[in-house]
Amino acid sequence: MAAALRIGVIGGSIAGCAAAVAGRRAGADVTVYERSRADLQERGFGIVIPPPLHAELVGSGYLDAAMPTAPVGTRVWLTRRPGGRSARELARQSSPVTPCNWGLLWRSLRVSAGPVRYLRGRPVTSVGRDGSGRGVITTARSGEAYDVVVGADGHASATRRLVAPGLRPKPAPYAVWRGAIPLGALTGHPRELELLRGAWVTLGFPGGHGIFYLIPGGPQDGGTGPGNRLLAYAVYGRPPEGADPGPYVHELAKEHFPAAWADIVARGGRRAAACHPVADAQAPRVARPPLLLAGDAAGVTRPHTATGAVKALQDALCLERVLRTTADVRTALERYGAERAAAGVHLVELGRRMGHAMVEETPDWPTMGQREVDVWFRGVLAGTRHYLYEEPPETAAGSGGRGRAPAGPM
Secondary structure: OOOOOEEEEEOOOHHHHHHHHHHHHOOOEEEEEOOOOOOHHHOOOEEEEOHHHHHHHHHOOOOOOOOOOOOEEEEEEEEEOOOOOOEEEEEEEEEEEEEEEHHHHHHHHHHHOOOOEEEOOOOEEEEEEOOOOOEEEEEOOOEEEEOEEEEOOOOOOOOHHHHOOOOOOEEEEEEEEEEEEEHHHHOOOHHHHHHHOOEEEEEEEOOEEEEEEEEEOOHHHOOOOOOOEEEEEEEEEOOOOOOOOOOHHHHHHHHHOOHHHHHHHHHOOOOOEEEEEEEEEEOOOOEEOOEEEOHHHOEEOOHHHOOHHHHHHHHHHHHHHHHHHOOOHHHHHHHHHHHHHHHHHHHHHHHHHHHHHHHHOOOOHHHOOHHHHHHHHHHHHOOOOOOOOOOOHHHOOOOOOOOOOOOOOO
Protein backbone atom coordinates (compact mmCIF):
# COMPACT_ATOMS: atom_id res chain seq x y z
CA MET A 1 0.00 0.00 0.00
CA ALA A 2 1.17 3.52 -0.73
CA ALA A 3 2.41 5.64 2.13
CA ALA A 4 -0.26 8.22 1.24
CA LEU A 5 -3.05 5.89 2.43
CA ARG A 6 -5.05 7.58 5.18
CA ILE A 7 -6.75 5.50 7.88
CA GLY A 8 -9.16 6.85 10.48
CA VAL A 9 -9.79 4.67 13.54
CA ILE A 10 -12.88 5.21 15.68
CA GLY A 11 -12.08 4.10 19.23
CA GLY A 12 -8.74 4.13 20.99
CA SER A 13 -9.01 1.05 23.18
CA ILE A 14 -7.28 -2.32 22.57
CA ALA A 15 -8.84 -2.89 19.13
CA GLY A 16 -8.29 0.70 18.04
CA CYS A 17 -4.67 0.88 19.14
CA ALA A 18 -3.92 -2.51 17.56
CA ALA A 19 -5.49 -1.31 14.29
CA ALA A 20 -3.38 1.84 14.51
CA VAL A 21 -0.22 -0.26 14.83
CA ALA A 22 -1.35 -2.33 11.84
CA GLY A 23 -1.95 0.73 9.72
CA ARG A 24 1.33 2.37 10.67
CA ARG A 25 3.26 -0.83 9.92
CA ALA A 26 1.57 -0.98 6.52
CA GLY A 27 2.85 2.53 5.76
CA ALA A 28 -0.39 4.46 6.29
CA ASP A 29 -1.05 7.81 7.92
CA VAL A 30 -3.29 6.95 10.90
CA THR A 31 -5.58 9.07 13.09
CA VAL A 32 -7.33 7.60 16.16
CA TYR A 33 -10.46 9.17 17.63
CA GLU A 34 -11.00 8.35 21.32
CA ARG A 35 -14.05 9.83 23.04
CA SER A 36 -12.63 9.59 26.57
CA ARG A 37 -10.24 12.17 27.95
CA ALA A 38 -9.07 9.76 30.65
CA ASP A 39 -6.03 7.51 30.50
CA LEU A 40 -7.41 4.13 29.44
CA GLN A 41 -4.59 2.35 31.26
CA GLU A 42 -6.75 2.53 34.39
CA ARG A 43 -9.51 0.48 32.75
CA GLY A 44 -10.11 -3.23 32.54
CA PHE A 45 -9.21 -6.32 34.52
CA GLY A 46 -7.30 -9.43 33.54
CA ILE A 47 -7.19 -11.05 30.10
CA VAL A 48 -5.37 -14.06 28.68
CA ILE A 49 -3.91 -14.61 25.23
CA PRO A 50 -2.36 -17.69 23.59
CA PRO A 51 1.43 -17.86 24.07
CA PRO A 52 2.09 -18.22 20.30
CA LEU A 53 0.05 -15.08 19.61
CA HIS A 54 1.94 -13.19 22.32
CA ALA A 55 5.23 -14.28 20.76
CA GLU A 56 4.04 -13.18 17.31
CA LEU A 57 2.96 -9.78 18.58
CA VAL A 58 6.27 -9.22 20.32
CA GLY A 59 8.25 -10.41 17.30
CA SER A 60 6.34 -8.18 14.90
CA GLY A 61 6.54 -5.06 17.05
CA TYR A 62 2.98 -4.77 18.34
CA LEU A 63 3.99 -5.43 21.95
CA ASP A 64 7.11 -4.61 23.91
CA ALA A 65 8.94 -7.74 25.06
CA ALA A 66 9.33 -6.03 28.45
CA MET A 67 5.55 -5.81 29.00
CA PRO A 68 4.91 -7.87 32.16
CA THR A 69 2.90 -11.09 31.82
CA ALA A 70 2.19 -14.01 34.17
CA PRO A 71 2.32 -17.17 32.02
CA VAL A 72 1.06 -20.50 33.37
CA GLY A 73 0.72 -23.87 31.69
CA THR A 74 -2.01 -25.80 33.51
CA ARG A 75 -5.76 -25.54 34.07
CA VAL A 76 -7.05 -26.96 37.37
CA TRP A 77 -10.73 -27.78 37.87
CA LEU A 78 -12.10 -27.53 41.42
CA THR A 79 -15.45 -27.78 43.17
CA ARG A 80 -16.69 -27.80 46.77
CA ARG A 81 -16.94 -31.13 48.51
CA PRO A 82 -20.57 -32.18 49.14
CA GLY A 83 -21.65 -31.42 52.69
CA GLY A 84 -18.45 -29.51 53.47
CA ARG A 85 -16.60 -26.29 52.76
CA SER A 86 -13.29 -27.67 51.48
CA ALA A 87 -12.21 -27.86 47.83
CA ARG A 88 -11.84 -31.00 45.77
CA GLU A 89 -9.70 -31.12 42.67
CA LEU A 90 -11.51 -32.69 39.73
CA ALA A 91 -8.96 -32.58 36.95
CA ARG A 92 -5.83 -31.00 35.50
CA GLN A 93 -5.33 -30.18 31.85
CA SER A 94 -2.43 -28.79 29.91
CA SER A 95 -3.59 -25.30 29.01
CA PRO A 96 -0.78 -22.76 28.42
CA VAL A 97 -1.97 -19.15 28.59
CA THR A 98 -0.31 -15.77 28.90
CA PRO A 99 -2.32 -13.66 31.38
CA CYS A 100 -1.99 -9.90 30.96
CA ASN A 101 -3.11 -6.75 32.67
CA TRP A 102 -5.57 -5.00 30.34
CA GLY A 103 -4.11 -1.59 31.12
CA LEU A 104 -0.52 -2.66 30.48
CA LEU A 105 -1.52 -4.30 27.20
CA TRP A 106 -3.25 -1.11 26.10
CA ARG A 107 -0.22 0.97 27.07
CA SER A 108 2.16 -1.26 25.12
CA LEU A 109 -0.02 -1.03 21.99
CA ARG A 110 -0.36 2.72 22.41
CA VAL A 111 3.42 3.15 22.57
CA SER A 112 3.94 0.82 19.59
CA ALA A 113 1.51 2.92 17.53
CA GLY A 114 4.19 5.59 17.64
CA PRO A 115 3.57 8.77 15.66
CA VAL A 116 -0.12 8.23 14.88
CA ARG A 117 -2.46 11.07 15.75
CA TYR A 118 -4.29 9.96 18.89
CA LEU A 119 -7.09 12.43 19.63
CA ARG A 120 -8.39 12.20 23.21
CA GLY A 121 -11.77 13.60 24.15
CA ARG A 122 -12.88 13.53 20.50
CA PRO A 123 -16.20 11.65 20.24
CA VAL A 124 -17.28 10.89 16.68
CA THR A 125 -20.68 12.34 15.82
CA SER A 126 -21.16 10.65 12.44
CA VAL A 127 -19.53 8.39 9.87
CA GLY A 128 -20.29 8.47 6.17
CA ARG A 129 -18.90 8.62 2.65
CA ASP A 130 -18.04 11.54 0.42
CA GLY A 131 -18.74 11.81 -3.29
CA SER A 132 -15.52 10.00 -4.20
CA GLY A 133 -16.35 7.01 -2.00
CA ARG A 134 -13.90 7.84 0.80
CA GLY A 135 -14.97 7.51 4.39
CA VAL A 136 -15.72 10.67 6.34
CA ILE A 137 -15.38 10.92 10.14
CA THR A 138 -17.12 13.90 11.68
CA THR A 139 -16.65 15.30 15.18
CA ALA A 140 -17.93 18.46 16.83
CA ARG A 141 -14.79 20.22 15.61
CA SER A 142 -14.35 19.02 12.04
CA GLY A 143 -14.83 16.36 9.38
CA GLU A 144 -12.01 14.48 7.70
CA ALA A 145 -11.91 12.05 4.78
CA TYR A 146 -10.03 8.72 4.88
CA ASP A 147 -9.28 5.92 2.47
CA VAL A 148 -10.15 3.41 5.23
CA VAL A 149 -12.32 3.91 8.32
CA VAL A 150 -11.87 1.32 11.07
CA GLY A 151 -14.81 0.99 13.45
CA ALA A 152 -13.19 -0.11 16.70
CA ASP A 153 -15.92 1.49 18.78
CA GLY A 154 -16.90 -1.48 20.94
CA HIS A 155 -19.97 -3.64 21.44
CA ALA A 156 -22.35 -0.69 20.96
CA SER A 157 -20.60 0.33 17.74
CA ALA A 158 -22.17 3.09 15.68
CA THR A 159 -19.99 2.06 12.73
CA ARG A 160 -21.54 -1.41 12.82
CA ARG A 161 -24.94 0.11 12.04
CA LEU A 162 -23.58 1.17 8.64
CA VAL A 163 -21.82 -2.10 7.86
CA ALA A 164 -24.42 -4.49 9.32
CA PRO A 165 -27.71 -2.59 9.79
CA GLY A 166 -30.18 -4.00 12.28
CA LEU A 167 -27.75 -6.26 14.14
CA ARG A 168 -28.34 -6.36 17.89
CA PRO A 169 -26.45 -8.39 20.51
CA LYS A 170 -28.42 -11.35 21.85
CA PRO A 171 -28.38 -11.49 25.67
CA ALA A 172 -27.55 -14.64 27.61
CA PRO A 173 -29.66 -15.53 30.69
CA TYR A 174 -26.76 -14.91 33.06
CA ALA A 175 -24.07 -12.37 33.91
CA VAL A 176 -20.36 -12.27 34.71
CA TRP A 177 -18.72 -10.62 37.71
CA ARG A 178 -15.14 -9.52 37.08
CA GLY A 179 -12.60 -8.49 39.66
CA ALA A 180 -8.90 -7.76 40.08
CA ILE A 181 -7.81 -7.66 43.70
CA PRO A 182 -4.46 -7.33 45.54
CA LEU A 183 -2.61 -10.51 46.28
CA GLY A 184 -3.08 -9.75 49.96
CA ALA A 185 -6.51 -11.33 49.55
CA LEU A 186 -4.65 -14.66 49.56
CA THR A 187 -2.98 -14.03 52.91
CA GLY A 188 -3.71 -17.02 55.09
CA HIS A 189 -4.41 -19.20 52.04
CA PRO A 190 -0.93 -20.49 51.05
CA ARG A 191 -2.24 -23.57 49.24
CA GLU A 192 -4.43 -21.49 46.97
CA LEU A 193 -1.60 -19.02 46.30
CA GLU A 194 0.82 -21.82 45.45
CA LEU A 195 -1.74 -23.35 43.08
CA LEU A 196 -2.25 -20.05 41.28
CA ARG A 197 1.46 -19.49 40.78
CA GLY A 198 1.51 -22.36 38.31
CA ALA A 199 -2.06 -22.72 37.06
CA TRP A 200 -5.31 -21.00 36.31
CA VAL A 201 -8.34 -22.33 38.14
CA THR A 202 -11.89 -23.15 37.09
CA LEU A 203 -14.22 -23.58 40.08
CA GLY A 204 -17.53 -25.25 39.25
CA PHE A 205 -20.73 -24.82 41.25
CA PRO A 206 -24.44 -25.40 40.58
CA GLY A 207 -25.53 -22.84 38.01
CA GLY A 208 -22.14 -21.49 37.05
CA HIS A 209 -18.40 -21.40 37.53
CA GLY A 210 -15.57 -19.07 38.44
CA ILE A 211 -12.20 -18.47 36.77
CA PHE A 212 -9.17 -17.37 38.83
CA TYR A 213 -5.65 -16.44 37.67
CA LEU A 214 -2.79 -14.10 38.51
CA ILE A 215 -1.95 -11.05 36.39
CA PRO A 216 0.80 -8.43 36.60
CA GLY A 217 -0.01 -5.34 38.64
CA GLY A 218 0.08 -1.92 37.04
CA PRO A 219 1.70 1.35 38.20
CA GLN A 220 -1.38 2.17 40.26
CA ASP A 221 -0.97 -1.17 42.08
CA GLY A 222 2.55 -0.50 43.31
CA GLY A 223 4.61 -1.08 40.20
CA THR A 224 5.05 -3.58 37.39
CA GLY A 225 7.87 -5.68 38.85
CA PRO A 226 7.79 -9.49 38.71
CA GLY A 227 6.71 -9.72 42.34
CA ASN A 228 3.68 -7.48 41.93
CA ARG A 229 0.62 -9.53 41.09
CA LEU A 230 -3.14 -9.16 41.22
CA LEU A 231 -5.70 -11.92 41.46
CA ALA A 232 -8.11 -11.66 38.53
CA TYR A 233 -11.40 -13.50 38.54
CA ALA A 234 -14.56 -13.92 36.49
CA VAL A 235 -17.60 -15.57 38.05
CA TYR A 236 -20.56 -16.60 35.88
CA GLY A 237 -24.06 -17.07 37.23
CA ARG A 238 -27.58 -15.70 37.33
CA PRO A 239 -27.95 -12.34 39.10
CA PRO A 240 -30.82 -11.82 41.56
CA GLU A 241 -34.02 -10.32 40.21
CA GLY A 242 -34.96 -6.84 41.34
CA ALA A 243 -31.75 -6.18 43.29
CA ASP A 244 -28.36 -4.60 42.72
CA PRO A 245 -26.39 -7.42 41.05
CA GLY A 246 -22.96 -5.97 41.83
CA PRO A 247 -22.44 -7.17 45.43
CA TYR A 248 -24.24 -10.47 44.80
CA VAL A 249 -21.02 -12.25 43.82
CA HIS A 250 -20.05 -12.29 47.50
CA GLU A 251 -23.31 -14.01 48.44
CA LEU A 252 -22.93 -16.44 45.56
CA ALA A 253 -19.38 -17.31 46.62
CA LYS A 254 -20.41 -17.75 50.26
CA GLU A 255 -23.17 -20.16 49.25
CA HIS A 256 -21.33 -22.25 46.65
CA PHE A 257 -17.54 -21.87 46.88
CA PRO A 258 -15.12 -23.75 49.10
CA ALA A 259 -14.52 -21.65 52.23
CA ALA A 260 -11.04 -20.46 51.22
CA TRP A 261 -12.16 -19.25 47.80
CA ALA A 262 -15.27 -17.55 49.22
CA ASP A 263 -13.03 -15.73 51.71
CA ILE A 264 -10.69 -14.62 48.94
CA VAL A 265 -13.55 -13.11 46.93
CA ALA A 266 -14.96 -11.42 50.04
CA ARG A 267 -11.60 -9.84 50.85
CA GLY A 268 -11.66 -8.10 47.51
CA GLY A 269 -14.40 -5.86 48.84
CA ARG A 270 -17.56 -4.74 47.16
CA ARG A 271 -15.79 -2.26 44.91
CA ALA A 272 -13.47 -4.89 43.43
CA ALA A 273 -16.18 -6.58 41.37
CA ALA A 274 -18.10 -5.26 38.38
CA CYS A 275 -21.15 -7.09 37.04
CA HIS A 276 -21.59 -7.21 33.28
CA PRO A 277 -24.37 -8.73 31.19
CA VAL A 278 -23.31 -11.48 28.81
CA ALA A 279 -24.38 -11.23 25.18
CA ASP A 280 -23.17 -12.18 21.73
CA ALA A 281 -23.52 -10.99 18.17
CA GLN A 282 -21.60 -11.38 14.95
CA ALA A 283 -21.90 -9.08 11.99
CA PRO A 284 -22.47 -11.18 8.84
CA ARG A 285 -20.34 -8.64 7.08
CA VAL A 286 -17.41 -6.87 8.78
CA ALA A 287 -16.21 -4.79 5.82
CA ARG A 288 -18.10 -2.52 3.46
CA PRO A 289 -15.36 -0.46 1.77
CA PRO A 290 -14.16 2.01 2.85
CA LEU A 291 -15.49 0.88 6.27
CA LEU A 292 -14.41 -2.12 8.30
CA LEU A 293 -15.10 -3.38 11.82
CA ALA A 294 -12.57 -4.58 14.38
CA GLY A 295 -12.76 -6.06 17.87
CA ASP A 296 -16.13 -6.02 19.62
CA ALA A 297 -17.55 -3.78 16.91
CA ALA A 298 -17.30 -6.68 14.47
CA GLY A 299 -18.60 -9.29 16.87
CA VAL A 300 -19.13 -9.95 20.55
CA THR A 301 -18.62 -13.48 21.82
CA ARG A 302 -19.47 -14.81 25.25
CA PRO A 303 -16.32 -14.38 27.35
CA HIS A 304 -15.92 -18.12 28.06
CA THR A 305 -13.80 -18.28 24.90
CA ALA A 306 -11.31 -15.75 26.35
CA THR A 307 -11.00 -14.15 22.92
CA GLY A 308 -12.20 -10.56 23.27
CA ALA A 309 -8.74 -8.99 23.15
CA VAL A 310 -7.39 -11.98 21.22
CA LYS A 311 -9.79 -11.40 18.36
CA ALA A 312 -9.00 -7.68 18.28
CA LEU A 313 -5.28 -8.43 18.05
CA GLN A 314 -5.84 -11.03 15.33
CA ASP A 315 -8.02 -8.52 13.47
CA ALA A 316 -5.07 -6.12 13.47
CA LEU A 317 -2.62 -8.71 12.20
CA CYS A 318 -5.03 -9.58 9.39
CA LEU A 319 -5.50 -5.90 8.52
CA GLU A 320 -1.76 -5.33 8.28
CA ARG A 321 -1.34 -8.42 6.12
CA VAL A 322 -4.04 -7.54 3.59
CA LEU A 323 -2.86 -3.93 3.33
CA ARG A 324 0.71 -5.05 2.72
CA THR A 325 -0.10 -7.75 0.17
CA THR A 326 -2.99 -6.26 -1.81
CA ALA A 327 -2.53 -3.35 -4.20
CA ASP A 328 -6.19 -2.31 -4.25
CA VAL A 329 -7.76 -0.97 -1.04
CA ARG A 330 -11.23 -2.29 -1.79
CA THR A 331 -9.92 -5.78 -2.49
CA ALA A 332 -7.83 -5.67 0.69
CA LEU A 333 -10.86 -4.82 2.81
CA GLU A 334 -12.96 -7.50 1.15
CA ARG A 335 -10.25 -10.07 1.96
CA TYR A 336 -10.22 -8.85 5.56
CA GLY A 337 -14.01 -9.07 5.74
CA ALA A 338 -14.20 -12.64 4.47
CA GLU A 339 -11.54 -13.91 6.85
CA ARG A 340 -12.60 -12.12 10.01
CA ALA A 341 -16.36 -12.66 9.63
CA ALA A 342 -15.78 -16.41 9.44
CA ALA A 343 -13.60 -16.27 12.55
CA GLY A 344 -16.29 -14.38 14.43
CA VAL A 345 -19.03 -16.87 13.55
CA HIS A 346 -16.83 -19.68 14.83
CA LEU A 347 -16.27 -17.93 18.16
CA VAL A 348 -19.91 -16.98 18.74
CA GLU A 349 -21.01 -20.58 18.21
CA LEU A 350 -18.30 -21.88 20.55
CA GLY A 351 -19.15 -19.31 23.22
CA ARG A 352 -22.79 -20.34 23.18
CA ARG A 353 -21.91 -24.01 23.61
CA MET A 354 -19.57 -23.19 26.46
CA GLY A 355 -22.13 -20.99 28.18
CA HIS A 356 -24.85 -23.60 27.90
CA ALA A 357 -22.62 -26.34 29.32
CA MET A 358 -20.87 -24.33 32.02
CA VAL A 359 -23.67 -22.05 33.26
CA GLU A 360 -27.10 -22.83 31.89
CA GLU A 361 -26.91 -26.64 32.24
CA THR A 362 -23.97 -27.28 34.54
CA PRO A 363 -22.86 -30.85 35.16
CA ASP A 364 -22.94 -32.50 38.58
CA TRP A 365 -19.46 -31.22 39.41
CA PRO A 366 -18.85 -33.29 42.61
CA THR A 367 -19.34 -36.58 40.74
CA MET A 368 -16.68 -35.79 38.15
CA GLY A 369 -13.03 -36.76 37.94
CA GLN A 370 -10.26 -36.44 35.37
CA ARG A 371 -11.82 -38.74 32.77
CA GLU A 372 -15.32 -37.29 33.20
CA VAL A 373 -14.05 -33.72 32.82
CA ASP A 374 -12.03 -34.63 29.72
CA VAL A 375 -14.94 -36.43 28.06
CA TRP A 376 -17.46 -33.73 28.99
CA PHE A 377 -15.32 -30.88 27.73
CA ARG A 378 -14.51 -32.63 24.46
CA GLY A 379 -18.27 -32.80 23.98
CA VAL A 380 -18.55 -29.07 24.65
CA LEU A 381 -15.87 -28.31 22.06
CA ALA A 382 -17.60 -30.62 19.54
CA GLY A 383 -14.48 -30.96 17.45
CA THR A 384 -13.52 -27.29 17.66
CA ARG A 385 -9.88 -26.52 18.26
CA HIS A 386 -9.25 -23.92 20.92
CA TYR A 387 -6.15 -22.65 22.66
CA LEU A 388 -7.59 -23.06 26.19
CA TYR A 389 -7.74 -26.83 25.86
CA GLU A 390 -5.40 -29.64 24.86
CA GLU A 391 -6.73 -33.10 24.18
CA PRO A 392 -5.84 -35.87 26.67
CA PRO A 393 -3.24 -38.41 25.46
CA GLU A 394 -5.68 -41.11 24.34
CA THR A 395 -7.37 -38.77 21.85
CA ALA A 396 -4.48 -36.55 20.81
CA ALA A 397 -3.48 -36.45 17.19
CA GLY A 398 -0.19 -38.00 16.26
CA SER A 399 1.85 -40.65 18.04
CA GLY A 400 0.73 -40.88 21.64
CA GLY A 401 1.90 -37.55 23.07
CA ARG A 402 -0.26 -34.66 24.17
CA GLY A 403 -1.30 -33.07 20.89
CA ARG A 404 -1.56 -29.30 21.00
CA ALA A 405 -5.02 -28.11 19.97
CA PRO A 406 -4.25 -24.85 18.21
CA ALA A 407 -6.62 -21.94 18.13
CA GLY A 408 -9.41 -22.40 15.65
CA PRO A 409 -10.02 -20.07 12.71
CA MET A 410 -10.02 -16.95 14.86
